[in-house]
Amino acid sequence: MAWLSLRRVYNRLYKHYGPQHWWPADSPFEVMLGAILTQNTAWGNVERAIGNLRANHCLSPRAIVATPEKALAQWLKPSGYFNIKARRVRNFCQWYLEVGEFPGLSVLATDELRKQLLSVSGVGPETADDMLLYAFQRPVFVIDAYTRRIFSRLQLLEHDAGYETLRSQFEQALSADVTLFNEYHALIVQHAKVACKKRPVCQACCLARHCPFSFQPAC
DNA sequence: TACCAGGAGAAAA
DNA sequence: TTTTCTCATGGT
Known part of the structure; x- marks a missing residue:
């Protein structure tokens, strides 16, 4: 994967x-909490769930661990998969407290x-990399479904390549820059949302006519 | 009404 | 080892 192509996509x-x-x-x-709650879920719904936690004074690892899973699940309902996410969030908080929290x-x-x-x-590769990049400020590139879709359409990577392969390709092609990785992933998500807005069932981001600006494989 | 959303883990093949 | 299934609310 060419460094120049990735930089050009980012710049645009x-x-x-x-x-x-x-x-x-x-x-x-x-x-980190949001990274778990946003799994396969629109961010707006995550905000509702976090709002429920805040309203119930449950926006800390200790409060979450002290809350019964059933009650937690009710507050997390807007984010979908609430039973599973209640268990995942509690698992994560228990681990977080055991290992000494953020410092x-x-x-x-x-x-x-x-x-x-x-x-x-409950913490898979993408969720872990979200946490590393956005909570711990580590130069780790987050690969999500949007990244696969957009960059495979641009013919800059293989859609079916494994997560670690794609992450390695991005990290090797770009300099290890936290600010760059932060902004790049956010821009990919933003672009996918805007490009898909006119056609919810969008299977052709960036090469479709409705894309706000057309990338071409050779641009 | 049907489809999709900032995935992950379990079960089946 | 790889593929398929399940989890679920809210917006369009």
Whole structure:
């Protein structure tokens, strides 16, 4: 994958959409909580769920662990998959408290931290990388469904390649820059949302006529 | 009405 | 080991 192509795509996205100011949260813990709640879920619904937690004074790891799973699930209902997410959020908070919360975790090397995050049931590769990039400020590129769709349409990567393969390709092609990775992933999500807005069932982002600006494979 | 959304884990093949 | 199924509310 060519560095120039990735930089050009980024430059066009940034020029078109501007800075995205991600992640929308008040603390690193809230970033991590949101990363779990947004799994296969629109962010607006996650905000409702987080609002419920805040209204019930349950926006801390200790409060979440102290809350029965059933009650937690009711507050998380707007984010969908509420039973599963209640269990995942509690699993994560229990682990988070055991390992010493944010200050303790911050001293770990990125690879070790990623390994530990992935050991928590309910935290998969994308969720762990969201946490590493947006909560821990580590230069890790997040690969999501939008990234696969857009960059495979641009013929810059293979749609069916494994998560680690794609992440490695992006990280090797770009400089290890937290600000760049932060903005790039946010811009991809923003672009996919806008490009898909006119046609909810969008299978051809970036090469379709309704795309706000057409990337071409050779641009 | 039907489809999709900032995935992950369990079960089946 | 790889593929398929399940989880679920809210917006369009």
